[in-house]
Amino acid sequence: MREVRPAVYDSKIEGNIIFTRVDAAMNWMRKNSLWPMPMGLACCAIELMATAASRFDISRFGAEVMRFSPRQCDVMIVAGTVTYKMALAVKRIYEQMPEPKWVIAMGACASTGGMYRSYAVLQGIDQLLPVDVYVSGCPPRPEALLEGLMKLQEKISGESSFREQKRGLMDERETVTA
Amino acid sequence: MTGPELFASLSKMLGEKLQEKIEFRGESTFVILSADLREVAKFCRDDLGFDYLLDITSVDNFGDEPRFEIVYELYSMTIAVHLRLKLRISEDEGEVPTVSDIWPTANWHEREIYDMMGIRFAGHPDLRRILMWDGYPYFPLRKEFPLEGLPSNMPDVAFSESAPLEGGPFVTLPSSATTKDREPRARRPIEQ
Numbered sequence: 450m451r452e453v454r455p456a457v458y459d460s461k462i463e464g465n466i467i468f469t470r471v472d473a474a475m476n477w478m479r480k481n482s483l484w485p486m487p488m489g490l491a492c493c494a495i496e497l498m499a500t501a502a503s504r505f506d507i508s509r510f511g512a513e514v515m516r517f518s519p520r521q522c523d524v525m526i527v528a529g530t531v532t533y534k535m536a537l538a539v540k541r542i543y544e545q546m547p548e549p550k551w552v553i554a555m556g557a558c559a560s561t562g563g564m565y566r567s568y569a570v571l572q573g574i575d576q577l578l579p580v581d582v583y584v585s586g587c588p589p590r591p592e593a594l595l596e597g598l599m600k601l602q603e604k605i606s607g608e609s610s611f612r613e614q615k616r617g618l619m620d621e622r623e624t625v626t627a
Numbered sequence: 628m629t630g631p632e633l634f635a636s637l638s639k640m641l642g643e644k645l646q647e648k649i650e651f652r653g654e655s656t657f658v659i660l661s662a663d664l665r666e667v668a669k670f671c672r673d674d675l676g677f678d679y680l681l682d683i684t685s686v687d688n689f690g691d692e693p694r695f696e697i698v699y700e701l702y703s704m705t706i707a708v709h710l711r712l713k714l715r716i717s718e719d720e721g722e723v724p725t726v727s728d729i730w731p732t733a734n735w736h737e738r739e740i741y742d743m744m745g746i747r748f749a750g751h752p753d754l755r756r757i758l759m760w761d762g763y764p765y766f767p768l769r770k771e772f773p774l775e776g777l778p779s780n781m782p783d784v785a786f787s788e789s790a791p792l793e794g795g796p797f798v799t800l801p802s803s804a805t806t807k808d809r810e811p812r813a814r815r816p817i818e819q
Contacts, residue, residue, distance in 0.1 A: 533787045534760050564811050567798045568757070568767050568776025586756040 452568070471611045479523070479549065480605040482510040486522035487526060488539060491529030493556040508566040510598055511557065515595035519545040525578070526594075530558040531571040540577045549610065553597050554580045557587045630655075630708040633675050637710075640670055646715075656711040661697075668699075668726045677710055679703040680730035685740045689770035693717035695746055701724070702731060705714050716746070725751040744770035760785045 485507075485609055501507050501515060514523050519542045529537055554574050555588065557563035559582045560570035574580060581604060584597040628636070631677040636654050638645060644667075647658035654668040659667055662735055671677040679702040686696040699712040706752050725748040726729060738757040745766035755761060762781045765772055775790040793813040 471763055533785050534758075537783070537785055562790065564797060566775065568765075568772070568774070568787065568790070570790070572788070572790055 459602040472478065472609050473606075475611060476606045476608055480512075480602040481509070483512045483524045483551070483601070484514040484516055484522050485512055486519055486542065487515045488525050488527045489529060489560060490527070490531060490535060490539075493524075493528035493559065496588045496591055496594065497526060497528045497555065500594045505591040505595065507595065507598070510595065510602070512578070512598055514526050517570075519543070520547065523603070524544050524551040524553060526553045526555050527559040528577070528588075530563065530565055532569050533571055534569075536571045536574075536577060539574065540622060543578050551581045551601055551605070552578050553582045553594075553601060554591045555584045555594055555597070556589050557585065560585070563587060565596040628675075628706065630706070633703075633706075633708060633710070637667075637671065637675060640642045640674075641667065643731045650767075654709060654711060656713055658713045658715070659713045661716055661720075664726050665713075665726065665729070667712065670729075671701055671710065671712075672729055675710075676705055679704050679710075679734050680726070680736075681709075683726075683733060683740060684747060685734040687768065687770045693720075695744065697723055697740070697746070720750050721745070722747045724749050726749055743764070743785045745769065766771060771773075 487494070487497055499505060500515060505577070507513050512524070514521075516525060519525075523546075525543055527539065527544065542548070552574070554560045558570070559574050560580075562570050566572075571577070582597045582601045584593050586593050589597075638648065639659060640661075641657065641659065644659060644663045645657060646660060649656040649658070657667075681700040681702050682698075682811075683700070684698045686695060686698065688694055693715040695716050695718065695807070697714050697716065701712065702708070703710075705788040714723065723746060725733065725737055727737055727748070734751070734753070735757060737751055737755070738755060740746050741748060741751075741754055742756040743759050743766060756763065760781065762784060764779055765777055765780075767776070771783040773789070774796055775792045776787055778786075778788050780786040795813040796809040798814050799811045802809060
């Protein structure tokens with residue numbers, strides 16, 4: 450005969466059930482496992498590598514899984530000078546990332562073109578991509594990038610994508626019935 | 628052979644073809660005609676032992692005639708001697724024979740000069756742009772090309788815009804002042 454055991458009682462999570470909103474739960478999951486797309490284009494990429502290495506340890510924020518395939522990424526960290534020759538390639542890689550996706554412009558060059566007021570350099574990646582967080586510095590220290598990542602986490606935790614999706618569906622239904 | 632012997636030998640070989648010989652701070656420069664380039668280059672490599680082409684550069688003397696200058700920096704690995712060859716070409720001519728079969732490293736140097744200055748190299752095996760994309764309509768290191776660039780567009784390849792210069796090129800100030808004072812800002816060029 451098979452032994453039937455009662456469920457282990459967890460006094461912290463009563464009945465193993467948590468009440469929350471879908472948005473809050475999803476945002477919590479999203480913001481704590483932001484897989485970066487390392488778009489290293491110049492010296493900022495060295496600081497990005499330092500951020501990932503043991504001393505600064507980006508894995509404390511769940512963002513250590515640097516994937517070199519855009520299909521598995523959540524946040525593109527544009528680290529470095531974006532030349533016009535590279536610009537459309539960056540955009541294409543961004544478009545290959547699955548939704549939801551975010552962009553961090555790391556450093557002066559990615560944010561504004563930096564010191565390169567020249568014929569060859571795109572004056573800020575925000576001309577092509579919707580940037581969520583700009584990190585200042587030339588290059589920014591790893592702490593600054595981590596601060597930017599935390600700002601992005603803050604931003605994500607305030608998103609209401611499911612509520613908006615539901616509202617959109619209800620609006621659609623109203624227009625169909627009316 | 629020592630350096631002076633090499634140069635004497637080169638002068639003797641050139642004879643009437645030598646346009647000008649410049650000595651400056653121990654550096655020797657031989658100005659030649661572009662028609663003689665390949666012959667001189669082969670002589671320098673095979674007979675004088677200049678086995679290493681350090682660099683090829685181009686100069687745009689805008690307003691002068693002939694407009695362009697090509698500078699070949701040669702080096703001998705065995706006896707550690709530098710030699711500089713220069714040739715001058717007009718804009719109408721706009722073409723120099725290649726040396727990429729004599730020193731293979733010239734291949735990319737010549738492509739870069741073609742890309743930035745628009746000087747063609749006759750006989751080059753693969754004369755394409757190397758820094759800008761194929762189809763970019765300008766030669767950006769020519770003097771008449773503006774510092775901020777010009778707009779261009781090649782669908783699905785690349786585009787370019789003029790950079791905002793805010794009234795002057797962004798330059799730094801050489802001084803021992805703070806970073807804030809020294810950082811690059813829009814500063815008008817000093818009027819001569």
